[in-house]
Amino acid sequence: MDLTTTAYGTWSAGRFMHFGETLSEERFLSCIATAWDAGIRTYVTADVYGNGKADELLGQALADKSRDEYCLVGMVGHDFYEGQRQGAKGYPRFTDPELHQSSHYRDYLRKACEKSLERCRTDRFDLLMLHNPDETGYTSTAVWDGLRALKAEGLSERLGLAPGPANGFSLDIIDCIEKFGADIDWAMLILNPLEPWPSCHVLPVCEQHGVKVLTRVADYGGLFHGDMKKGHQFKPGDHRSYRAEGWVDHGLEKIEKMKPIAEKHGLSLIQFASIWNLSQPAVQSVVPTFIQEAGEGARQIEEQIKDFAATPDIRLSAEESETVRQIGDNTGCMMLKGASKRHSISERPDEWPMREDLLELAGRHGLGDNW
Template sequence: MDDPGHLALGTWSGGRFMHFGEPLDDARLEALLRPDAAIPAVITADTYGTGEADRVLGRALAGTTRDDVWIAGAVGHDFYEGEREGAKGFPRFTDARLRGPEAWSDYLRAAAERSLERIGIDRFDLLMLHNPDRSGYHDPRVWEGMAALKAAGLTDAIGVAPGPANGFTLDLLACLERFGELLDWAMVILNPMEPWPGEYVLPAAAAADVKVITRVVDYGGIFWDDVRPGHPFRDFDHRKFRPEGWIDRGVERLEEMRAIADRHGLTPIQLASQWNLAHPAVEMVVPTLIQEAGPDARPVEDKRAELAATPREVVLSAEEILALRTIGDNAGCMALKGANPDQAEVLTDRWPVDEDLAAAGERWGVVAERDLRHVHA
């Protein structure tokens, strides 16, 4: 599909695989994820449900024409040979406990082929490296393996999807500089209440002609306008790990933003999507579609329809874009993943800033000690 549009669905939606909101039954989840003319793009990852999200997507695609839909996948967590490590999930395929660099390319091909088989398609429109570790960002053998998948016709494009939490700024900047000629897409966290640090990588992506998908557009549900102070979360809901008071502050900021949304006839989630799309390189938004807990919760089907009505052409002025960023400024609000000036030891998702990474940041105006530190809650 040449033009996937500006909106996408994610198989992490619907409460089944990522523990946000109420789990939908099979029929509703498949309907939620079924691409159509309004939202033809769907993004999945092989590790969600250890392959089950792929299978759900395959059933959701029943009755669609392949050339009318755009399917993005993601591989990188080895749930075939690796053992789950609690909340950290499955290890990356580059983990030295699993294999050496000489076997990375073979793993990527096998993972891509298995994911395609579960979905029931013969190629991805985009295949991303999912939640890379340091090797994933910086070792050319990883990206040679990803490029080989494109050359073999298993995917039309390749990209990188940092995560699962926020950060990886310097790593992504360095990755874009080193491998930008190979990369087609990147996926980052961005919304008007979380401009930091995702906004730092957008100029580098634009310079490398790498298109950007933005996720967490909904800011944990605040922009769906049905999460309020005292909101009841199920015990398993990942949003319970957010810092205390985030809902109160988010609702307060949303009220400050609402006048801009009303001025253009936009709902809050449409406003957040428009704000993202106004930034360099951002081509697509993929909010999380959640049905909240309780019998009176707004149906997730209504939210999908609301997202589908989001205008593609940006209607916000430069002044409004800046005003929203000022209201939502979150700089320094958390300890970031990846290269981190406050990190002394090398962990799976965090590592110190070395000279090369610091230099990559400074080439794009990002000074780690000044711009990437956790300075307040």
């Protein structure tokens, strides 16, 4: 089963990423049940979330469902089996030379895939994605040989690329698709009406190479769920509190300008954001973050899920889509991760020096040299 247009990710509900209230295990399971009852049939998990706990809970929630009735998307890439957590940096990638040499990549990927499948209570993924790769993950033939072997062995029907955890990696993604596109069925990109950049550079390449796109953060930190108001106060430790000051008020002002198009089509805000994403080339699926906001009067997370699941099968016109893009244009609003001229050495697994071959690639795609 290939991915459906609506998807549910196990990073929702605050248990494995700190957004809003941290829901109990029972409520976490209830959210997945709500998604199922509302008609969502694609579920996305990553082995590193809770060191496998998200996999286990998803497997528990779907245990009584026929395996042929849902699409299961897994992600592997962080080695929490042998690697040590490095504070806010998280666990190292399995391609860290202190953990594994290239000759061991295939064995690690098989082990990680099989353990994740066991926790999910199934024998195959419909899509397995390389999660938050470092520079080696984007460029190593040994990595993609290992992933291809998993597909050949029937452990996954499809393969994909899931960059992150922050935004960027545009040149790295394009280079990876040009090198290994024959093996890449899907890519997961950050995209929403308030963040058309930088994924706008990657979408045409995905379309050209037949790579389907699953978009995350369609909710833009919760703004498109419609529950946050100007001056919103975040709980201590909430990931969103680390964004630039004023981002909530600034985003809400732009959303007000977009509302006439949403209202014209009878769409809620999260439906509107999802439809805008799906109106872009190559985008075939959307997986927002569902957040139980703190404080009295906050809408229940289950209502967010139902709202998203009811997204109608329509698309915006090219003119409407471009109008929204212009309102939400965020070009240059942040430092991007991945290859950059800012770095002379690689000090973090998500940032590395720019290479001449990537600048040549940028030139071929008309992306300039300001990286």
